[in-house]
Amino acid sequence: MIDLQRSREEIDKIDAKMVELFEQRMKISQNVAEYKINTGKPVLDREREKQKLDSVEKLARTEYNGQAVRELFSQIMSMSRKLQYTMMNYNQASEFHKITEIPKNNETKIVYFGTKGSYSEQAMEEYFGTDITSFGASSFYEVMSKVSNGEADYGVLPIENTTTGGITDIYDLLVEFDNYIVAEQVLKVDQALLSLSGTNLSEIRTVYSHPQGILQSRKFLEQYPNIKTVEFGSTAGCAKKVLEDGDKTQAAIASIRAASTYGLEVLASNINYEEVNSTRFIIITKQRQFCEGSNKMSICFTLPHESGSLYNMLSHIIFNNLNMSKIESRPIPGKKFEYRFFVDFDGCIEEASVINTLRGIEAEALDIKILGNYIGVDL
Missing domain, CATH: 3.40.190.10 (Periplasmic binding protein-like II)
Incomplete structure (x- = not known):
C-alpha cells in the first residue's frame, strides 16, 4: 500500500521547488517589464503568449496533463503581466481630479428626468436640497445632452431598481456621452x-x-x-x-x-409587488472629477471575442483584492453576440490597487472607459 504521509512529504518538496522557480520567473518578468517600458512595447503580446502555451502543452506526456499545464501557465503569465502593470505610469485615472464636495447652491444648475413630482426630482432634492436651480427633461437622452453641452452642471438619472434591475438605456448613454458619475442617491419607491x-x-x-x-x-x-x-x-x-x-x-x-x-x-397605494422597492439614481457631470472620500468605481469595457477574456479582465479586480459589487452586459451595436461589460467595484481612484486594476484592464481590453468614482450608497 502507498504510504500517504511519504507522498505528502514528496509533494511538499516539489511545491517548495515550484515556489522558488516561480519567484525566479517573476524577477525576470520585472526585467522584461523595464525593457518594454523603455522601448514603448506593450506588456501583453498575444502571439508570444499563444506560442508559449502551445510549446509547454506539448511538453506534457498526456492529453489531460497538457491541458492542465496550459491552464497553469496561462495563470502564471497572467500574474506576470499584473506585476508588470504595477511598474507602468500612465492610466486614465490620472485624468480625474479630486474635489472637496459637489456645490449645492442656487448657482448649481441641475437637470433631472421627468417633470415636477417625478422620482428623479425627489432624488435630486434629497441629494442637493432645494436651494438650487433645476429643470426637468422629457427623456434620458435629453438629460445627458443638457449636461454634455453645458446647459446644466449636473444631471440626475435612474440607473437601477431593486425589483426590475438595471435600466439598460442609461448604460448605453454612459458610453455614448462623455459624461461621468460623480455621486449616487438611493430612493425608496412606492408606486x-x-x-x-x-x-x-x-x-x-x-x-x-x-x-x-x-x-x-x-x-x-x-x-x-x-x-x-x-x-x-x-x-x-x-x-x-x-x-x-x-x-x-x-x-x-x-x-x-x-x-x-x-x-x-x-x-x-404601494402597488409595487416588492415591498422593498428602491431605485438607485446617478448624479452625472461632464467634468472628470471625484469627491474626497469616494469609495466606488464604475467602468465599462469591451473584450476580444475569445475564450477566457472576461475571466482575465475580472482577475485584475481579484488580484488587487477589490470587491466587485455589480456586473452588467449590453450588446454592442452592429456586432453579432458581442457585448460591452459594465462593472462596479469598491475603491478610490487614488489607491494603488485601483490604479493597478485599471492599468491591467486598459492594456488587455479592446477599450475601457472610467464611468466614475463616487461615494457609494447601500441599497
Missing part, C-alpha cells in the same frame, strides 16, 4: 395608482406610466385584465397627462408626490 378626483377603480380602462412603473406594478395590474397599460414618458409626466386629459377612464402609476403636485386622487 401608486392615481386618477381624477371622484373616480372609481372600476371606471379605469387605461393606465399610463414609465416602463419601470408598469413592471414594478405588474402583479397588481394582473388583477384587472380589463385595464390596458400604455408606456408614456416619466411617471410624473403620466400623472400630468391624466390631469390635462380630464378623462375618468384614465389613471397613472406614479408617486404620492405626483398626486399632490397635480391634484390627483390616490386610488391604490
Whole structure:
C-alpha cells in the first residue's frame, strides 16, 4: 500500500521547488517589464503568449496533463503581466481630479428626468436640497445632452431598481456621452395608482406610466385584465397627462408626490409587488472629477471575442483584492453576440490597487472607459 504521509512529504518538496522557480520567473518578468517600458512595447503580446502555451502543452506526456499545464501557465503569465502593470505610469485615472464636495447652491444648475413630482426630482432634492436651480427633461437622452453641452452642471438619472434591475438605456448613454458619475442617491419607491378626483377603480380602462412603473406594478395590474397599460414618458409626466386629459377612464402609476403636485386622487397605494422597492439614481457631470472620500468605481469595457477574456479582465479586480459589487452586459451595436461589460467595484481612484486594476484592464481590453468614482450608497 502507498504510504500517504511519504507522498505528502514528496509533494511538499516539489511545491517548495515550484515556489522558488516561480519567484525566479517573476524577477525576470520585472526585467522584461523595464525593457518594454523603455522601448514603448506593450506588456501583453498575444502571439508570444499563444506560442508559449502551445510549446509547454506539448511538453506534457498526456492529453489531460497538457491541458492542465496550459491552464497553469496561462495563470502564471497572467500574474506576470499584473506585476508588470504595477511598474507602468500612465492610466486614465490620472485624468480625474479630486474635489472637496459637489456645490449645492442656487448657482448649481441641475437637470433631472421627468417633470415636477417625478422620482428623479425627489432624488435630486434629497441629494442637493432645494436651494438650487433645476429643470426637468422629457427623456434620458435629453438629460445627458443638457449636461454634455453645458446647459446644466449636473444631471440626475435612474440607473437601477431593486425589483426590475438595471435600466439598460442609461448604460448605453454612459458610453455614448462623455459624461461621468460623480455621486449616487438611493430612493425608496412606492408606486401608486392615481386618477381624477371622484373616480372609481372600476371606471379605469387605461393606465399610463414609465416602463419601470408598469413592471414594478405588474402583479397588481394582473388583477384587472380589463385595464390596458400604455408606456408614456416619466411617471410624473403620466400623472400630468391624466390631469390635462380630464378623462375618468384614465389613471397613472406614479408617486404620492405626483398626486399632490397635480391634484390627483390616490386610488391604490404601494402597488409595487416588492415591498422593498428602491431605485438607485446617478448624479452625472461632464467634468472628470471625484469627491474626497469616494469609495466606488464604475467602468465599462469591451473584450476580444475569445475564450477566457472576461475571466482575465475580472482577475485584475481579484488580484488587487477589490470587491466587485455589480456586473452588467449590453450588446454592442452592429456586432453579432458581442457585448460591452459594465462593472462596479469598491475603491478610490487614488489607491494603488485601483490604479493597478485599471492599468491591467486598459492594456488587455479592446477599450475601457472610467464611468466614475463616487461615494457609494447601500441599497
